[in-house]
Structure formats: structure tokens, C-alpha cells
Amino acid sequence: MILINLKFTVKPELADQWMDAVAQYTADVRSEEGNLFFEWYRPVEGGENEYFLLEGFTDEGAKAHVESPHFQEGIDAMRPLLAKTPQIISEQIGAEGFGPMGEIQID
Known part of the structure; x- marks a missing residue:
């Protein structure tokens, strides 16, 4: 699985418009075959003007994602609202998604 964490810093005066601006992109990515999760926080x-995005893709799905037409459309929708270049952590990990937390087990 490819796990991606992104930090977006939005222009303060446009922060409340962010989720509307990325709504179509979010829907498009969530419908991709190789997308495991795509969540905004x-x-x-x-x-107040920061948004975080947690994404998970199958290995094949990550490549298809960045090559999709809606990927560039999403970037184009984001760009005018951004105060600075987004920051990213992207790693291939040996998991297929979320699993139980060992330190907190609830029966």
C-alpha cells in the first residue's frame, strides 16, 4: 500500500472555501479502483487555514491516480487557494489498510 499524508496551507481568507473547491476531486479520487481511503482533516x-489529507492506494492504484485527468484538474482547483507549497510524506508500507491498535484493545 502507498500511504500519503499531505499538509495544505490555504490562504486565510479562502480557508472556508477549501472543501467546496476540492469536492469534485475528492469524489473522483474516492471512486478510483485502487483508492483505499481519502480523508480530509x-x-x-x-x-485554522490548514488541511491535512490522508490517502491510501494499492501500489497499482497510486500510479493510475497521478496519471488520471482529474488529478491535474484537482491540482488546478487547489492552486489559487494555496498560501504555500503543500508538504508531503509518501511511503510504501506493508499493510492493506488500517488495523487494530495494540495498546488500546476494546472487547
């Missing part, structure tokens, strides 16, 4: 404290 915001910080609980501070970071």
Missing part, C-alpha cells in the same frame, strides 16, 4: 487547535 483539520487541526483541533490552531491551524
Whole structure:
């Protein structure tokens, strides 16, 4: 699985428009065959103009994702709202998705 974590810093005056701007892109990516999850988050404290994106793809799905027409369309929709270049962590990991947390087991 390819696990991707992205941090987007949006222009403060446009932060409330972000989710509308990426709505179509989000729907398109979630419908991709190789997409395992695609979830947006915001910080609980501070970071009013920050959005985080957690993505998971099959190995084959990640390549198809960045080659899809809606990938470039999504970037084009994001670009005018961004205050700076997004930051990324992207790793291939030996998992197929989420699993139970060992330190907290609930029966």
C-alpha cells in the first residue's frame, strides 16, 4: 500500500472555501479502483487555514491516480487557494489498510 499524508496551507481568507473547491476531486479520487481511503482533516487547535489529507492506494492504484485527468484538474482547483507549497510524506508500507491498535484493545 502507498500511504500519503499531505499538509495544505490555504490562504486565510479562502480557508472556508477549501472543501467546496476540492469536492469534485475528492469524489473522483474516492471512486478510483485502487483508492483505499481519502480523508480530509483539520487541526483541533490552531491551524485554522490548514488541511491535512490522508490517502491510501494499492501500489497499482497510486500510479493510475497521478496519471488520471482529474488529478491535474484537482491540482488546478487547489492552486489559487494555496498560501504555500503543500508538504508531503509518501511511503510504501506493508499493510492493506488500517488495523487494530495494540495498546488500546476494546472487547
